[in-house]
Amino acid sequence: MGQTCGHSFLCRSEQHQQHKCRCDNRRACRGSAEDTPGVAPPRALNGDFTLPAPLQDALLLLAGVLERDALPDAVHCAIRTVLPHVEEMLVYILDPAGTCFRCHDPLHSLPTDGPIGDVLEKPVLTECDGLPAHTILHPALTPLAVPLPPDKIVEILPVVDSNNAVLLVVLMRCSPLNTIEKASLVTVAKSISVCCKRVHNMVLTASSQASVAKGQNLVSHDDGETFSYMDRKILQLCAELSDLDAASLQLKVIQYLQRETDSSCCCLLLFSEETQLLSCQVVGDKILEEDISFPLGSGLMEKLVEEKTSAFLVDTDNDVQQMLSSQLDFPVHSMLCVPVLSRATGQVVALACAFNKLHGQSFSQEDEKMIQHCFCYTSTVLTSTLAFQKEQKLKLECQALLQVAKNLFTHLDDVTVLLYEIIQEARNLSNAESCSIFLLERGRQELVAKVFDGGVVDDESYEVRIPANQGIAGHVATTGQVLNIKDAYSHPLFYRGVDDSTGFHTRNILCFPIKDENEEVIGVAELCNKINGPWFSKFDEDLATAFSIYCGISIAHSLLYKKVFEAQHRSKLSNEMMMYHMKVSYDEITKVLSEGVVTPTAIHSDFAELHYTPRSLPDERTLPAVLSMFADMGFISKYKLDTNTLTWWCLMVKKGYRDPPYHNWMHAYSVSHFCYLLDKNLDLSKYLDDIEIFALFTSCLCHDLDHRGTNNSFQVDSQSVLAALYSSEGSVMERHHFAQAMAIINTEGCNIFENFSRKEYQRMLDLMRDIILATDLAHHLRILKDLRTMADMGYNKHNPEHHNLLLCLLMTSSDLSDQTKGWKTTRKIAELIYKEFFSQGDLEKAMGNRPSEMMDREKAYIPELQISFMEHIAMPVYRLLKDLLPGASELYERVSANRDHWAHVSHKFTIRGLPSDNSLDFLDEDAGPGQIAPTESDTEAINSNGLERERSPEEG
Template identity: 45%
Template sequence: MELMEPKTWVYRNLSMFNIEGFSSDAASINWDNINNLDSVDEKVVYLINALKSQAEASTAFLINLLNVSEEAVVQVVLDKILESPVRTPLSEDTISDIVEYKDNSLKCAENLDPKIQGLIKEIVPEDSGEVMIIPILAKEHRGNLPNKSIICPVYLVCLVNPSKNNSYVSKLVNETFKYCLTLLLNTRECEEERRLKQQCQSLLSVARKLFSHLGDLCDLLKEIMSEARRLTNAERCSLFLLDPDHMHLVAKVFDGVSPAEKRTEVRIAKDQGIAATGQLLNIRNAYKHPLFYKGMDEATGFHTRNILCFPIRDEDNIVGVAQLCNKIDGHFDYFDEQVANAFSIYCGISIMHSLVYKRIQDAQARSKLSNELMMYHMQVSDQDVADVITCPNPHEIPKFDSFSFTPRKLLHKETPCFVVKMFEELHFIEDFRIKKETLIRFILYAKKRNLEALAYFVSCLCHDIDHRGTTNSFQQQSNSVLASLYSSEGSVMERHHLSQTICTLNTEGCNFLESLNRDDYIKCLDLIKDMILATDLATHYNLHSRQLAMAEEGYDKTNPEHRYYLCSLLMTCADLSDQTKDWRETKKVAQLIYAEFFMQGDLEKKMGKEPANMMDREKASIPDHQVEFLTECCICIFKLLATIFPSAKQLVEAIKQNIICWEAAKDIFEKLCVEGRTSYEVLTSEDLETEIQAAMKPVKGV
C-alpha cells in the first residue's frame, strides 16, 4: 500500500484549523519499541497510548477497516485488548464516502455511516464529549491488474476530548502514520496470513477427523457440522442432503442433532429457501433477503440473524447444502467464506466416500450373511466325522482301482470313506502328517457342496464346487457377479471353484493341510490352483501343443514344466473321464449335461440372445454334438495321455466304442423325433437304450 495524507473528521463539534510551522511530536515516539512488538494489537496499544498522550485526549482507539471482508473492527481501546472485538459490517457506500472526503468536515459528519457511529457509541458513551476521527487512507493494488490501484481507507483514528486543537491533532496523526502505517499494515497482513495458515491446519485436522467417521454416515454428518460451527464460530448449523426421488432438501443434521434423535424431519422443497440456491451466500440480514424461508424459524422458534450457506458437491452434482446461522461475535466475514469453500470440498469427498464405503460394507455384510447361511445349512457335526472314522465297512468293491470303474456306482453316504481310503493307500496321511479328523471334516464339507467333485483328491474334490450350470461365456455375457469378479482373469467359473475351495479350507476345523510347513503349504495351494484352473478346456487348448511336445520328448519328472503340463493333463482327463465309461453311463452323464445346456439356452433366449445350437432344446442334435465332442476333443486328450502312459490306451478304445454308439443313435433320434419327441426326451427315454442295445449286438461290450 502507498500512504496517503490523513484527513480529519470531528464528530459532533467539528472544526478545521490550518496551522503553519507545525512541529510534529511524532518524533518523540520510540519506534524501536513499536518495532519489537509482535502482534498488531500490541503495536496499536503502544501507538494509541502515544497519540492519546500527545493529543492530551481522555481516551483513544483505532477502528480497523477490513476492506476485503468489509468490516469495521475495534480490537484495542487505550491499553486494553478486547477479548471480543466490537465489529460492524461495512458497505461499499461507506468506503466510498470515506475516500471521497476532502475538506468539508460538516458534510463528512453528516455522511458518516450510522453503523460506524453506532460502533463508536459502543466504545464511547454519548456524554463522554467530543470524538475526533481521522481517516487513514492508502493506495492498494487489486485484482490481476498490477498497474491499477485504488484508494482505500484502512484505519479510523478516534481521539476523545483531545486538549490540543484539531489541526495539531490532525498533523500529529498524519506525521505518526507516515512512520508506522507500512509497519501496521504489514503486521496486519502477516497476522491474516497466520490466521489463514491456522485455518488450513484446522481444515487438515478436520479432514483427518472426517475420514475417521466414514463407516457411519450419520456420525460423519454430525462431525461435519460440528467442525463447521467451530471453524466459523456459528450458533447453529444444519446440513441438508438432496433427496433425488422427491426433489427435496432433507435436514440430515439440524442444529447438531440428527432427525433420528429428535424424531422429526425438516424438509425444504428444492427450489425454496436460501439453501436451494446451490451457491455460497453470505447474508448479513436474513429477514431482508428475498430467499429467506421464515417458515423454518417459525417451526423451530429460532431467530436467524445472519447466514452463511454453501453447497456440497460430489464429482458431478450438488448432493447437499450446509447452512450456518448467527455468527456469535458479529457477521460471517470473508475468511469464513474461504473456510466454507475449502471445507465444502472435504465435505463432498468424505460424504461420497462414506456412501461408497457404506455400499461396500453392505455388500460385504450380504456376502458374509450368505456364507454364514450356506455354512449353517451345510454344518458338519462331530458325529458325522465320528461316523466316518468308526465306519466298520471295509469298502471293498471289485475293480475299484480299474479305469472302467464308475464312481457313480458308490453309495452316496459311503463316498467320504472311499476318499479317506484313497488318501491312506497313497500314504498321504502318513507322509504329510495330516490329521485324519480334520481331513474327514473337509471331505464332508466338500461333499455337501458338490457331489460331482468327489473324484480326485483336493483339486478333484473341489473343481466344481458351487457350479452354476452355465458356461464361462454365459457368465460374461450376462454380466454376472462372478464375471465382474473374475472375467479380467479368464476362467470365470474355475476361479470361483478355486475361491470356494480356499473358503472351505479356511472354515474352522477344515484345514487338513495345516501340518505342512510353510513352503509345502504354499506349493500345495499353488498346485490346487493350477489343477482346478486346468479344468477349463480353454486352458487345455492353450497348453495342448506344449503337452504334445512333452509327450513326444518323453516325460521328465525332474522338469517343473513337465510336471505342470502332466498335472493339467491329468485334471482334464479326470474331468472328462465319464466319456471313458460304457455307453450306458455316458448317456446318463449326457442327460445331466444337456439339462444344463438347455437351461442356459432358455435363459439366453429370455435375454434376447440367440443360443448356440447345442444349447437350444429346439435345435440341438444330441448324437451329432456328442460325436463331434468325442472325436475332436476327448479322444485327442486321451491319446495324449496314452502316449505318456501306454496302459491308458484302453480309455481311448472306450471312447471309440462310445463314438460308434452315438453314431448308431443318430437314426434312432431321427425316427423318434419325427414322432413328436424333443431331442432331450429321446435322450432320457428307455426306448433309446433298448434300440441301441439291439443295434449294437454285434459290438462286443455294449
Template identity: 45%
Template sequence: MEPFTNYKLAKEKQDNLYIPPPYCKEDVEKTEPPHEDNTPMPKLEVSNPGKLLNLIAALTNNSTKLLEYKLNLYLKGETEARQVFLINLLSVSEEAVVQVITDKILDKPMRTPLSEDAINNIVEYKNDLVQCSERLDPKISGLLDDILIDKKGQKVVLVPVLSVGRKRYYCPGQSEIMPVYLVAFLEPERETEYITKLVNETFKYCNTLLLNTREMEEEARLKKQCQSLLSVARKLFSHLGDLSDLLKEIMSEARRLTNAERCSLFLLDPDHMHLVAKVFDGVSPADKNTEVRIAKDQGIAGHVAVSGQLLNIKNAYKHPLFYKGMDEATGFKTRNILCFPIRDEDNIVGVAQLCNKMGGNFDYFDEQVADAFSIYCGISIMHSLVYKRIQDAQARSKLSNELMIYHMHVSEQNVADLVLCDSPHIHPDFGLFSFTPRKIIFNETPCYVLKMFEDLGFVNEFMIKREVLARFILYVKKGYRDVPYHNWMHAFSVAHFAYLCLKNFQLVENKYFSNLEAMAYFIACLCHDIDHRGTTNSFQQQSNSVLASLYSSEGSVMERHHVSQTLCILNTEGCNFLESLNHEDYSRCLDLINHMILATDLASHYKIHNKQLIMATEGYHPKDPEHRYILACLLMTCADLSDQTKDWIETKRVAQLIYAEFFAQGDLEKKMGKEPANMMDREKASIPDHQLVFLKDCVICIFKLLANMFPKSKVMIETIKRNILCWEAAKIIFDKKALEGKTSYEVLSSNELDTEVESFLKETSSPKTEFY
C-alpha cells in the first residue's frame, strides 16, 4: 500500500504570498489588476476595513430591526453622532418607516405616507444634501419632527441610499435606480463629506443584505396574510346558511386583517339603485332597527360601486366625496378610508368600507389583502344567496304543502253556486260606516264580496271573468285559518271598509286613486291576512319558525307571507282573474297589492306617520307618487283597524276574539320557557288599560288623519271617543272583579260587564269631546 499517493505535498511557505488589497495601501499602483468585469477595484476612503468587515460579519440576523440596530451603532461610533437611525423608503407600500432609533427598537414603527414626488426629489438631489434636505417631502419632515421632537434646532444630516435596478424610477443616462433608505445623523462630530462617504462605503457592502432581508419580511408578511385569508375562507363558508351572520363575519375578518377601527358593508339592492348597509360600523342595522341607505352613485361607497375601483384615502376630510355629516352625527372622527368593491362572478354586488387603520394609513399590502379578500366575499355572498334561495324554495314548498293539506280544494260546484247565486243580498245599512259586517251570514260572505266587486265597477272595467273571480274569492276564503280573530270574517270586514271608502269618499271620481289602484286596494284588504297563524311577527322570530327563516331578514314576517300566499292563489289554475290586464298594468297591480299588504304592519305605519300627518295638514297632491303611496298605506291601516269604529257591543266582541289569540300565544311562549308580554299573559293582562292605550295612542290618531282628508269619516271619530268612555267605565268593573280573583278575560266575557256599561251609556247623554 502506498499512502498519500493521491495528494500533492504542501509547498514551503513563501513570503508575500497574499498581495495587500488596495484599500490597505496609501499609494496603490495604477497597474493594479481589475475585476473580472473590468471595473476597477473599489477603494475605502474613510472606512476602517477591519471595523467594516466585523460589521458585515455581524449582520447575520433575519430581522431588519436587528440589522438596523447594528448598523446604527456602527455609524454612530464612526461619526460620533448623538443619534443615528434609518428611514426605510418602501416604494411598494408607499410609506416611510422608522423601526429603530440608534439602539432603541420601537415597539410600534413610526410610519408616514410616501409620495412619488418625494422619491423623485431624493433621486434628483442625491449628490446635493442641502437641496435634498430643503426639498424633503413634508410628510418625511413631519416624521423627523416627531422623532426629534425634543431636539429641535440641532444639526441633522440626511444621506440618501440608492439601489440600482430595484424599482421603477429612471434617471437619464443611468440604470433604473430607487432610493431605499435615508440615513439620519443627529449632531455628528464628523464633517458632512466624511459622513456621506462613510454611508456610501458601508451600504455598498450591506445594502443587498438589508434589502433582501426587508423583502423576505414582506414575503413572510404576505404569506401570513395568505394563511389568514385561507382561515377566513373556512370561517366564511361555515356561515353560508345565514347571510346576516356571514356579512358580520366578513367585516369582522376584514377589520382584523387590515387592523381597522370600523367597518361597513353595503350591498346593492335588487333594483341596483341604492347601496344598503347590511353591517354598519360593525353592527347590523337590523340590530338597531335602522337602515342606512345611500344612492349607488353618491359618496365614496357609491363611487366605488359605479367605478369598480378601490379607493385608498389617506385624509378623509380632504377628499371631495367624503360626507362628514355621519361623523358629526355619531361623534366618530374618520381619518382614512379603504373602500373596495365586492364582486360575484359577473357584477359588483356591494362595497366594503374600512375606516381608520390603527397606527397609520392603509398601505399597499392592505390594498392587496382587500383585493384578495373581496374575491372571498363575493364568492361567499353569492353562494349564501344561492343557498338562501334553495332554503326559501324548500320553505315555500313546505308551506304550500302545509296550506294544501290544511285547506281542501275548492270544488267546481261551489264556484258554480257562487256565480249563479240569484239572491239579492241586500242589507239596508250595508253602505254605512256604522254597519257591522260580521252580522252577515258566514256562508253568504263570498256572494257579498262578488257583489262589491261588481258594484265598484271592476268586473266591467277590467273585463273580469265572473267564474275566475268567484274561484279566486273561494280560494281566498279557504286560505284563512280558523283562528279567533285573524280569520275570514276579519278579512271580510276589512274589505267592506275598503268598499265604503271607495264609495263614500269617491276615491276614483276625485282622482285620489286610479281604477287599477282602487281594485288593488280592495284585493289587498281581502287578502291581507291570508293564512294568519294567530301569532305576531315577534313570536315567529322568537320561535324560529319556517316563516321566520323565510322572511325575517326582510322584516314584516307575516305580512310578507300573506303577500306570498295571495300570489300563490292568484297563480293557481283558474284563479287569475287579472289575466285580461296588459303586462304593464298586471305588474303594477301586483306591486300595489304587495305594498298595501305590507302597509298593514303597524311598524311600517309608524315609519311614515309623520309624512301622512304633513299630507293631511298641507293637502293631497294626486300627481305626487309619494302622496298616492302614503294615502294607500293610511287607508289600509284604517281598514285593518276598522273594527274599533263600530259600536261598543261589536268592539267588546272583537276584543274577546283578539285577546283569545293573544292569550293563546302567551300560553305557547310560556311552554317555550319565555316570558310573554303583559297583554299576552292571561294572568297579568289588564284588558281595559291595554284597550285605552291602543285607542288613545294609536287608533284615534290614525282616524283623525283620515277625517282631516275626508270629512265624512268624522262620524268614526265620535264612535271611537264613545268607545273610549265605555272602556273607562269598564275599567272600574274590571278592577272590582280583579279583587274577587277573576281574570281580565273572564270579566270581558261576562254578561255583567255588558249590563253595567249599558247602564253607564244610558246615563251619558253625549260623548265627551275633550280627547285630543
C-alpha cells in the first residue's frame, strides 16, 4: 500500500496546497485538458488554438448528451462533420430491454439478416455494395438497397462497449472511404460509445438514488433504532452525492467515514481489474493533484481483493506496519481496511481504509459494519461515477488525438520538425519522461534516430544507429507488435550500459511500431518512465496504437512529400540547364515555318514510297519534313496541335540529340520517316488506334534523345550517372531517352499534348514509355516468342496485348529501317555504326576492360558481324512484319538481299584479306557482281551526308 516514488499521500497533498491553481477545488477543474494527466492541452499553432468549428461543435454535442432522446441527432451531426459526403444515414439504438435496435426517425427496427447480421455477430466497420432486397423491411431503407448508384457503397458502423457488445448501429450510403476517413470514423465511434455509456450511467445514477430514497423502509436490522439513525445519515449522504467528478464524490464519502469511525484519516484505494493497479485520488480531506498508483502486489492487498475480507492492523506483520507508516508519513497505531464490492458484478472495486482511531482506541467490528453499510448504498453511485469519469477521460483522449493529428499534418513539409512534434505529443499523451523515434532504413536494415527530446542532431556523426533486429526497438520493428516492459532492468532485451554511462535510470518502457498505410513498419517509438504511475498501462498501449496510426500516415506522407519536392527541384534544374543549352529562338521557329507546312510531294516526289531514302534530305530540310508528316498523318487537325508549339517541340527534340556517328538527329528523322511510310503504305489504322499511331510516331522522333554513342552495358560498367539512376530497372539508355522526352514535354511552350484530356494525356505518356523502352533489343528478344505466336494465330485488333506487341514490333522495325534501303546506303550505315562501336571499344580498353568483338577494332570482322546481325535480328523482325502486315514483303526482300551482299563481301575479303591499318575504308569498295542497283535516293543520301559520291556501274 504505497507508491514507488516514496512520497506519502499526505506529503503529496501538502505540496499541492503550495502550488494550487486559481480554482478553489483543484479536482473540480480536472476536466480541462491542461490539468488532466495524460492529455495534452491544445497548443497554439500559427495562431489557431482550436479544432475546426464544425468538428468541435459536433464533439461537444456528443460530450454534452445526457439523455437518450438527444443521442441520434448528436450521432448524425458528428458523423456528417467528418464525412460530409454521406448521402443517407440511419441510426439504430439498442432498446432498454436489449431485444432489438430501433431507429426513431422514422420509427422502425434494424433488420438482422444479410451483411447487417454479420456485423452484429462480428462488430467491425464493414462496407458492402448495398442491402439485399429481403432485408428492406421499411421504406427508409430503400436508398440503401442494391443496386446502388456508381461509386457508392453502404457502410455499416457498429458502436460497441468495452466488452465488444453492440450499443448502436449506423447505416450510411456514401462514396468509398479512404484510410484517413476510416480512422476519423473510428474516432467518432469511440466518442459515440462514450456518449452511450454516459447516458446509461446517468440512468443508473438516477435509479440508484431513487432506490436509496425508497430504501429506508426496506432495510431491516436487529437494532432498529441504531440502524434507523444510520440510515438517515446514509440517506443524507446519498442526497449530496450528485457529483459527476469521482474525486469530489469520494471526498464526501471519505469525510463521512472519518466522522462515523472516529478516525484521523481515511482513503479509498480504487482497484483496476484490467491493470491490477491500486490508485488513490483523495486522502483525508484533500484531493491529490495527481493520482497515486501502485501495483496490487502479493501481500495484504492481494489477499483482501481475492478473499473479499476485511483486515485490521493486528492482522498484518511488522513489515507491513512499517511500510504503512512510511507511506502515510505518520505512525499507524490502528487500521481497518474493508473491500468495496460492485453490486452489479460482486467484484472488488475499491478498498476503504481508515487509520488511527481517535482517543487511542482500536477499530471494531461495528466500524467494519458501518463501512459496509455505507457502501451498500453508495457503491453503485461510486462505480457509475468512476465509469463516467473513465469515459470522460477516453473522450478527452480522443479530442487530444484529433488535436495531435492536426498538429502532425501541419508539419508534413519537414520530416525533422514532424518527428520532433511526434516526440512532444507522445510524451504529453502518455505522461512519459522521455521519448525516442527511430526510422527504419530497409536498405541498410538499421534503425536511425537523429531527433531527440533535447532537439535535432544536424551532424550525422551524432546520429544513433542500431541494427534493425537488436534490442527492444529492433524487436518491435521486427515483430510489429507493442512491447510494454514494466521493469526494464529485468528484461533480457534491455541494455543497461546506456543508463550507466548517462546516469539516467530507466524504470519502464513502452515501445510501439509506426506503420504506413500498407501496414509496413517504417519506424519505432520508445517511451520511457511513466510519470504518474508505476508503469505504462493497457490504456497507454491502446492510446499508443491509435497515436501510431497518425504518426505512420504523417511520416509516410512527409517522406513522400520530400521525394516529390526534391524531384520537382531536380526537374526544374534539369529544365533550366536544358533551356540554357537548347535555346530555341523565335527566329528559328519563323524560319522553319517560312513556307508553312508543306506537302510531302513538295519535299520529294517519292517521299511516301517505301524505297525512298530519308537520309537523302539535307539537314536543314528535315524539320519541314517532320511537320509535313505530322500534317499528312492527320495529327495536327485531329489533336488540334498548335503549329508554333509543334515547331518549338521539334526544334527542342532536334537539339536534344548529340552528334555521335550514328545515333544522332538524322537517325531519329529516318526512323520516324519509316513509321510514316508504314502508315501510308500499310494502313496502320486497320490495326491500331489513332492515339497509338500518334504515340508511335512521336516516340520514333524521341527514342534516342541524348544518346552518348555508348550502349547500356557500358553505362553500367563505367558506373555512370545514368546507370546510378536507371540500372536497377534495366534499359538504362532507353529510360534516359524517355526521361529527356518528358523533360521537353514539360518545358514551357513545348507541350504538344496540351489540348489532351487527362485520360488521353496519361494514355499518351504510358504509350511513349512502353514504345521507347521497346527499342532495347533485349526487350525485343524477350517478346520474340510472343510475336511469333501472334503471327501464327493472326492479329486480333480487339486484343489489347496484340496492340502492345505490334507497337513494339513496329518500333523495332523502324529503328532498324536503314537495312531496308539500297546496298550503298546500308553499307555506309554500317560504317557509321562501327565507328561508334569502335569508339566505345577504345573507351573500354582505356578503362582496363576487354571490349566485345564487335566493339574491338582490332578483332571485328564487319562482314561476318553484319551477316550475323541480319540473320538473327533484322531478318526475323521483317519476316514477322511481312507475316502480320500484307504489303511488307518488299521490306523483307530488301533486307534479305542486303544480307546476301554482306555474304559476297565476306567471301571477297576472305580471299583478299583485310587492310592492315584497321581502317573502315574497305567498306567503300564495291560489293562486286550482282549488287543491288542503287536508287536515286541512295545516291542522294550518300552525297548529302558527305560520305561518298555513288559510283556508276562502269566504275565498279
